[in-house]
Amino acid sequence: MNSRAEDVTVFTDETVRMDGPVREGPTLYEWAGLDGRLFSDRRIQGEYLRWAYEDAVAALPEGVTVRHHPCRALRIGGPREGRQQVWLEGRTRPLLADLVVLALGHLDAEPDEEQGELAGYARTHGLVHLPPDFTADSDLSRSRPANRYSSGASGSPSSTSWCCSRRGAADGTRATRRAS
Numbered sequence: 001m002n003s004r005a006e007d008v009t010v011f012t013d014e015t016v017r018m019d020g021p022v023r024e025g026p027t028l029y030e031w032a033g034l035d036g037r038l039f040s041d042r043r044i045q046g047e048y049l050r051w052a053y054e055d056a057v058a059a060l061p062e063g064v065t066v067r068h069h070p071c072r073a074l075r076i077g078g079p080r081e082g083r084q085q086v087w088l089e090g091r092t093r094p095l096l097a098d099l100v101v102l103a104l105g106h107l108d109a110e111p112d113e114e115q116g117e118l119a120g121y122a123r124t125h126g127l128v129h130l131p132p133d134f135t136a137d138s139d140l141s142r143s144r145p146a147n148r149y150s151s152g153a154s155g156s157p158s159s160t161s162w163c164c165s166r167r168g169a170a171d172g173t174r175a176t177r178r179a180s
Helices: 026-030 042-058 113-124
Strands: 074-076 084-088 095-097 148-154 160-166
Touching: 026 042
Parallel strands: none
Antiparallel strands: 074 084, 084 095, 148 160
């Protein structure tokens, strides 16, 4: 998400060093007909990733099965070299898997205790607090020209946390957050 559309692809070409075969395919901008210099939105990138996933699954050799389980994995265990046991929400017995791919996604939508405290502090002091978000998708409609902003990332553009301060708060305070 933090790359221009022309730089996003899930396919390989001759420049990739790997053991498997080269599997060429379109970049995001080629597939979607976008201006490659721009950043795509989440919806378009999600559609591209879904299409690429379905294309890859359809191209698997005979005898290879992919099963999608649209639920939460609660626990994974098993030996390093061997079948993995995946406990899924709503099931009493683990799923046995030859391969487990962890696609952790983005932050939870519900604010945690720390975000609640920051939001409360901002309200008390007439400030604007934006919870962790991808900064390009943040709702800035509450901002005003006199607001000052700082963005503190915790390692990924999808987990960026904003703490916004406004000059001239009633008591002269500013909300700040230091990186941990």
